[in-house]
Amino acid sequence: MPRFAEPGKSYKAINVMAMKQIIDIENLLLDNGIDFRLSENGWLNTYCPFCYKGDGKMGLGIHTQTNATSCFRCGKMSLKTAVLKILGKNAVEWPTTALKYGGYKRARDRDDRPFKSHLNAFLSVVLPYGTAELARIHKNYLKNRNFDPKQLVKEWGLQGTGNLGDFKHRIIIPIYQEGRLVNFTGRDITGISKERYKSCPNEKAILPIKSCLYGLDDIENNSVIITEGPTKVWRLGKGNAVATFGTAVTNEQILLLSKFKRRIILFDRDDAGIKAANNLAQQLSPLNGETVKITCNIIDIGNLSQQTAKDLVKKLLK
Numbered sequence: 001m002p003r004f005a006e007p008g009k010s011y012k013a014i015n016v017m018a019m020k021q022i023i024d025i026e027n028l029l030l031d032n033g034i035d036f037r038l039s040e041n042g043w044l045n046t047y048c049p050f051c052y053k054g055d056g057k058m059g060l061g062i063h064t065q066t067n068a069t070s071c072f073r074c075g076k077m078s079l080k081t082a083v084l085k086i087l088g089k090n091a092v093e094w095p096t097t098a099l100k101y102g103g104y105k106r107a108r109d110r111d112d113r114p115f116k117s118h119l120n121a122f123l124s125v126v127l128p129y130g131t132a133e134l135a136r137i138h139k140n141y142l143k144n145r146n147f148d149p150k151q152l153v154k155e156w157g158l159q160g161t162g163n164l165g166d167f168k169h170r171i172i173i174p175i176y177q178e179g180r181l182v183n184f185t186g187r188d189i190t191g192i193s194k195e196r197y198k199s200c201p202n203e204k205a206i207l208p209i210k211s212c213l214y215g216l217d218d219i220e221n222n223s224v225i226i227t228e229g230p231t232k233v234w235r236l237g238k239g240n241a242v243a244t245f246g247t248a249v250t251n252e253q254i255l256l257l258s259k260f261k262r263r264i265i266l267f268d269r270d271d272a273g274i275k276a277a278n279n280l281a282q283q284l285s286p287l288n289g290e291t292v293k294i295t296c297n298i299i300d301i302g303n304l305s306q307q308t309a310k311d312l313v314k315k316l317l318k
Contacts (some may be wrong), residue, residue, distance in 0.1 A: 022065065022066070022067055022102070023067055023079060023083070023097075023098060023101050023102060024101040024102070025044055025062050025064060025067065025079070025083075025101070026038075026044065026064060027101060028083065028097070028101045029044075029046065029086075032086075032087060034046060034086060035047070035058075036058070037058060038064075039207070039211050039252050039255070042063050042064050042065055042066075043061045043062070043063055043064070043252070043255050043256075044061065044062045044063070044064050045058035045059075045060065045061055045251060045252060045255070046058050046060050046062070046086070047059070047060060048060035048071040048073065048074060048082075049082065049085040049086045049088075050071065050074050050085065051071060051073045051074050057251055058251055059071050059072045059073055059074075059251050059254075060082060061251075061255040061258070062079065062082065067079045069081075069082050070255065070258055070287065072251060072254040072255065072258065072283055072284075072286070072287065073283075073286055074286065075286045075287055075288060076287075076288055080094050083097065125181050125182065125183060125184060125200060125204070125205060125206055126204070127159070127172055127174075127184060128161060128165055128166060128167035128170075128172065128184075128186065128200075129161070129164065129165035129166070129167070130161045130162045130164050130165045130167075130168070131159050131160070131161055131167075131172050132159060132160065132161075132162075133153075133159060133160070134149055134153060134158060134159065134160045134171070135160055135162070137160075137169075137189065138158075138160035138171050138189060141171070141189040142171070145231070145302065145303075146305065146306065147231075147234060147235075152234060155234075155238050156173065156174070156230075156234065156238075157174050158171055158172065158173060158174075159171075159172040159174075160172060160189075161186065166198075167186045167198060169188060169189055169190045169193070170186030170187055170188055170189060170198065171186065171187045171189060172184055172185075172186050173185050173186065173187060173214075173230050175209065175212050175214060176217050177207060177212055177213075177216060177217065178217065179217060180206065181206070182205060182206040182207035182212060183199065183200050183205040183206065183207055183208070183209050183212055184199065184200050185197050185198065185199040185200070185209060185230065185245065186198045186199070187230070187231070197229070197245070197246075199245070209245050210245060210246075210248075210250045210252065210253065211250065211252040211253070212245070212253075213242040213243065213244065213253055213256050213257070214229075214230050214233055214242060214243040214245065215230075215233045215238070215239075215241060215242045215243060216242050216256060218238050218239045219239060219240075219242065219260075220239060221317075222260055222261040222262060222289075223260065223261070223262040223263075223264065223316075223317050224240075224241065224242055224257070224260045224262070224263060224264065225240055225241035225242070225264045225266050225313065225316060225317070226241070226242060226243075226244065226257065226263060226264065226265050226266065226267075226280070227241055227242070227243050227244075227266050227267060227301060228243060228244060228245075228246060228247055228267055228268060228273065228276075229243050229245065229246070229302070230243050230245075231302040232266075232301045232302045234302075235301060235302050235304055235306070235309045236266075236301070236309055236312075236313050237309070237310065237313055240313050240317060241266075241313075242257075247267065247272050247273060247275075247276030248276070249276070249279075249280050249283065254283055254284065257284060257287075258284075258287045258288075260289065261288075261289040261290065262289060262290045262292070263284050263287075263289065263290070263291045263292070264292045264294060264316050264317075265277045265280055265281055265284075265291070265292065265293045265294065266294045266296060266301060266316070267280075267301075268296075268300055268301060269295060269296055274295075277293050277295075278293070281293045294316065296312075
């Protein structure tokens with residue numbers, strides 16, 4: 001065990017593990033030239049040294065302020081195990097590393113910083129041109145889909161756009177993560193647009209949309225229903241479900257889902273939904289906890305009656 005002393009003072013043994021220091025993982029990786037990305041929720045993503053297959057996916061997540069470490073393929077592991085494997089021949093004794101990088105700090109400013117941060121505290125998301133309260137046309141669209149516009153505005157802060165701008169004729173859906181507006185998406189109400197959903201460009205967002213889960217801030221228990229789009233989250237009810245914004249699920253979204261002990265996949269019963277649900281189940285199953293894949297008898301979950309959806313949620317989350 002290392003000993004340190006100032007001149008004229010006695011040595012004092014330092015038990016690194018007993019101190020339970022939080023390792024400054026950002027600067028550790030910077031100093032060793034290891035590529036990584038940061039997410040708004042405090043997770044740092046890098047390549048897993050145990051299972052990386054050269055596919056460009058950063059599957060290893062390390063929480064910068066708790067040092068919780070998990071790979072979406074390998075599952076949970078200790079930070080020590082991950083770091084020593086990442087550093088390889090450059091690794092030194094763990095107590096030395098822990099002492100050198102003990103104590104969390106923001107990564108220092110460097111021109112060669114190997115990632116683009118989306119977390120500038122001084123940035124804010126600007127909603128698209130013409131965004132205002134829901135007009136009659138927006139409300140009628142929601143009513144025709146058996147939603148209550150007044151309730152959705154109250155619970156989800158929906159707004160709408162008019163007939164001008166890049167996001168014309170859409171319901172604007174704000175996306176919050178950790179209480180902060182980080183992105184938005186717009187649902188076409190005309191039925192003629194090639195893009196049913198159109199989201200804020202990544203360069204103008206605080207957090208890219210595929211690094212978010214819609215409805216995440218409202219989940220207060222250890223179980224969550226996972227579905228594809230915001231309208232399905234509305235149908236299943238606030239605090240019950242999250243949406244991945246499409247059938248493709250990113251590593252960042254996998255890491256967000258990993259914190260739940262019970263993960264219930266409820267995608268649409270079409271070819272794309274069935275295939276995506278199977279892929280997601282394979283990605284989530286190695287993680288701690290339980291992953292359940294549910295097949296619904298109706299193709300579009302958003303078209304369930306409100307009472308049927310309520311009964312389904314009660315059964316799934318019981």
